[in-house]
Amino acid sequence: MAIVAAVVAALFHFVPGLPTYYVRVIDTVLIYLLLAIGLNMVVGYAGLLDLGFVAFYAIGAYSYAILASGQFGIHLPFGLILIIGGALAGVAGVLLGIPVLRLRGDYLAIVTLGFGEIVRLLMNNLVWMTNGPQGISRIDQPFLFGFALKTPRDFFLLLLPLVLVALMLAWRLECSILGLGWAAIREDQDAARGIGINTTLVKLLAFGLSATLGGFAGVIFAGFQRFVDPVSFGFWESLTIVLIIVIGGVGNLVGVVVGAAVLIIVPELLREYSEYRMLLYGCALVVMILVRPGGIVGRRYNPAWIIQKLGWR
Amino acid sequence: MTGFLIQQLVNALTIGAIYALIALGYTMVYGVLRLINFAHSEMFMVGGHVAFFLLAATASLAGGPIGVLVMFAVFVATFVAVGLLGVGIEAAAYRPLRHASRLAPMLSALGVAIILQNVVMLFVSRRPLPFPPFLPAVSFKVFGAVVTLNQIFIVAFAVALMLALAWFVNTTTLGVKIRAVSENPQTAQLLGININMPISLIFFIGPGLGALAGTLYASYYGIVVFSMGFIVGLKAFIAAILGGIGSIPGAMLGGFMLGLLETFGAGLLPMLTHGLIGSEYRDVFAFSVLVLVLIFRPAGFLGEAVTEEGMVYKRDF
Numbered sequence: 001m002a003i004v005a006a007v008v009a010a011l012f013h014f015v016p017g018l019p020t021y022y023v024r025v026i027d028t029v030l031i032y033l034l035l036a037i038g039l040n041m042v043v044g045y046a047g048l049l050d051l052g053f054v055a056f057y058a059i060g061a062y063s064y065a066i067l068a069s070g071q072f073g074i075h076l077p078f079g080l081i082l083i084i085g086g087a088l089a090g091v092a093g094v095l096l097g098i099p100v101l102r103l104r105g106d107y108l109a110i111v112t113l114g115f116g117e118i119v120r121l122l123m124n125n126l127v128w129m130t131n132g133p134q135g136i137s138r139i140d141q142p143f144l145f146g147f148a149l150k151t152p153r154d155f156f157l158l159l160l161p162l163v164l165v166a167l168m169l170a171w172r173l174e175c176s177i178l179g180l181g182w183a184a185i186r187e188d189q190d191a192a193r194g195i196g197i198n199t200t201l202v203k204l205l206a207f208g209l210s211a212t213l214g215g216f217a218g219v220i221f222a223g224f225q226r227f228v229d230p231v232s233f234g235f236w237e238s239l240t241i242v243l244i245i246v247i248g249g250v251g252n253l254v255g256v257v258v259g260a261a262v263l264i265i266v267p268e269l270l271r272e273y274s275e276y277r278m279l280l281y282g283c284a285l286v287v288m289i290l291v292r293p294g295g296i297v298g299r300r301y302n303p304a305w306i307i308q309k310l311g312w313r
Numbered sequence: 314m315t316g317f318l319i320q321q322l323v324n325a326l327t328i329g330a331i332y333a334l335i336a337l338g339y340t341m342v343y344g345v346l347r348l349i350n351f352a353h354s355e356m357f358m359v360g361g362h363v364a365f366f367l368l369a370a371t372a373s374l375a376g377g378p379i380g381v382l383v384m385f386a387v388f389v390a391t392f393v394a395v396g397l398l399g400v401g402i403e404a405a406a407y408r409p410l411r412h413a414s415r416l417a418p419m420l421s422a423l424g425v426a427i428i429l430q431n432v433v434m435l436f437v438s439r440r441p442l443p444f445p446p447f448l449p450a451v452s453f454k455v456f457g458a459v460v461t462l463n464q465i466f467i468v469a470f471a472v473a474l475m476l477a478l479a480w481f482v483n484t485t486t487l488g489v490k491i492r493a494v495s496e497n498p499q500t501a502q503l504l505g506i507n508i509n510m511p512i513s514l515i516f517f518i519g520p521g522l523g524a525l526a527g528t529l530y531a532s533y534y535g536i537v538v539f540s541m542g543f544i545v546g547l548k549a550f551i552a553a554i555l556g557g558i559g560s561i562p563g564a565m566l567g568g569f570m571l572g573l574l575e576t577f578g579a580g581l582l583p584m585l586t587h588g589l590i591g592s593e594y595r596d597v598f599a600f601s602v603l604v605l606v607l608i609f610r611p612a613g614f615l616g617e618a619v620t621e622e623g624m625v626y627k628r629d630f
Binding site for chain 1: 343347349406409410413414415416417420421423424425426427428430431432435547551554558596597600601603604607608611
């Protein structure tokens with residue numbers, strides 16, 4: 001317990017002192033980590049391959065952009081929009097979940113991919129609401145409990161506790177009866193139905209909860225960047241989040257953290273070779289998958305293992 | 314009005330033929346490996362570039378009967394070159410993952426797609442290259458619509474290729490083996506078929522056809538660029554799903570269907586909604602069709618109806 005508290009305290013103390021560039025990168029890692037924790041519930045726990053997760057990210061981001069900028073002249077507070085954005089995304093998640101309940105495997109992946117693309121295209125084309133390809137700029141600065149969130153440091157102080165809470169919640173969910181239901185669906189959906197698990201409810205909860213987290217991440221992202229446009233919410237983003245989970249270690253929260261760190265930091269390190277960056281990324285991806293198809297962090301090293309190592313229980 | 318409709322029909326058939334050729338590659342690979350080959354769209358793009366360079370190298374021989382022979386030689390060379398590339402990719406990036414989770418080969422394919430796109434972007438050209446037209450710009454007026462020789466050639470050539478493929482997989486032993494492996498690799502192995510060769514052949518033919526589609530597309534639009542694979546590939550993939558993924562006739566049908574849906578949908582939407590929904594919603598239309606088809610008939614038009622009992626695997630990936 002003491003070790004964990006010490007690590008967290010150290011993070012709070014040292015990171016804000018780092019140069020702004022590093023803090024900005026860490027903020028990006030934390031936002032993607034939030035997204036990955038959400039997607040991990042659907043892909044990792046419930047075993048449902050969702051390739052359109054970016055749609056919920058977009059819904060959250062655009063909620064903040066529309067409700068707190070000059071677009072319509074509405075200026076709602078950040079905290080309120082966090083709730084609204086999360087709720088909207090959650091509802092969208094459930095709405096996506098309902099028609100795809102019967103689909104399996106690749107068909108589910110393709111439909112979710114299509115859904116993600118439809119949302120992006122709608123953002124691009126509903127110009128009266130979203131300002132189309134130009135995006136919405138000059139979004140309000142977020143204020144939370146009277147504090148202005150201006151610099152990457154401020155966002156770090158907001159994101160770190162949020163991410164820690166999200167990690168704890170995800171872990172508690174994984175160990176709960178809902179998490180067991182997800183695991184049952186992941187292993188054998190028909191058998192799960194056979195022993196009386198309400199697969200409909202469990203699946204919809206997976207979609208809804210993950211989408212809500214995605215929405216939160218979106219709202220924060222919009223406040224962080226203060227500019228949104230449809231380009232940032234394409235298939236590529238969905239894939240990045242899926243990659244974080246898969247390369248880190250599917251279904252494993254420790255793997256998700258490692259994956260987020262690796263997938264955001266490594267391209268930043270390669271920024272010097274900016275031209276060859278994507279090429280190296282592609283090569284690294286293929287090599288990684290060939291060498292360790294299960295992900296960097298093995299199944300054994302999940303949060304339970306960490307808790308045990310720290311002598312918490 | 315008739316002229317408008319015929320014009321749309323011709324456009325639809327042309328782009329549909331191209332989608333169909335690419336969709337064949339997706340469907341054959343999915344049928345045998347249950348893998349969505351993200352790298353396939355890049356075969357399309359690489360094919361266009363290979364043809365560009367071959368045509369540039371033989372530009373002096375253009376024109377006349379020799380020119381026609383050279384043109385077909387370029388086609389054959391493009392087919393073979395990209396086909397071999399496909400076989401190599403399968404051996405290096407997919408075969409080792411055959412027994413891993415279903416997600417691993419998909420991500421490997423993604424990595425390969427990134428590599429191919431970036432290699433072309435960095436080492437060939439970042440900017441679009443002008444593709445030489447290999448047919449004279451002749452056009453005919455049919456009931457008020459303008460039909461170019463290029464369009465006729467694309468449709469005719471694509472249909473000829475599809476007929477050749479259909480003949481191959483239905484008549485020859487090798488082709489029947491491919492169909493068997495495509496339908497169910499495990500049973501094929503039980504029957505004594507060594508699946509490695511048919512799989513390599515599928516990865517030769519599929520990307521080869523995609524490459525030819527890239528050549529035709531490049532000649533239609535006049536340019537090749539490293540980014541041309543993504544959207545066209547995605548649409549061809551939708552076409553394969555429409556027709557029933559895993560089914561070769563399905564891919565052919567799906568390609569033409571998507572071409573028709575897209576062209577008429579985008580062309581008629583403004584008219585039907587009095588300008589409320591414009592043709593820029595073409596892509597949304599295509600994706601919405603995809604989602605609807607998958608919800609109500611996931612197997613597509615020519616695929617077998619997918620029932621829950623029919624799902625042999627238990628874990629989704």
